[in-house]
Amino acid sequence: MDPLLGEPWALSPSVALRPEPFGALAYHFGNRKLTFLKRPELVAVVRALADQPDVRGALVAAGVPAEQHRAYVAALRGLAATDMIRPRVAG
8 A cells, every 4th residue: 555645635835727628737836847637537636635634535535446546646646746736734
């Protein structure tokens, strides 16, 4: 089991999502990175992160089947590497 599944994450406050037919464009105003979220399901997961207790909750809330969680966690790690999403801090 990937430890990321049990961690609370959220969209970075410096990121804006623009809906597109293929999913969304994510633009980071701080580092000026532009990322294509090519699946509407991934967009749903990213949006759900802030409202769920952890990544697993966001995946479930977005309707991602358990057998696909590993692939989505890999995608989320990529988004984390460019500060599109970041760990949520309690408080």
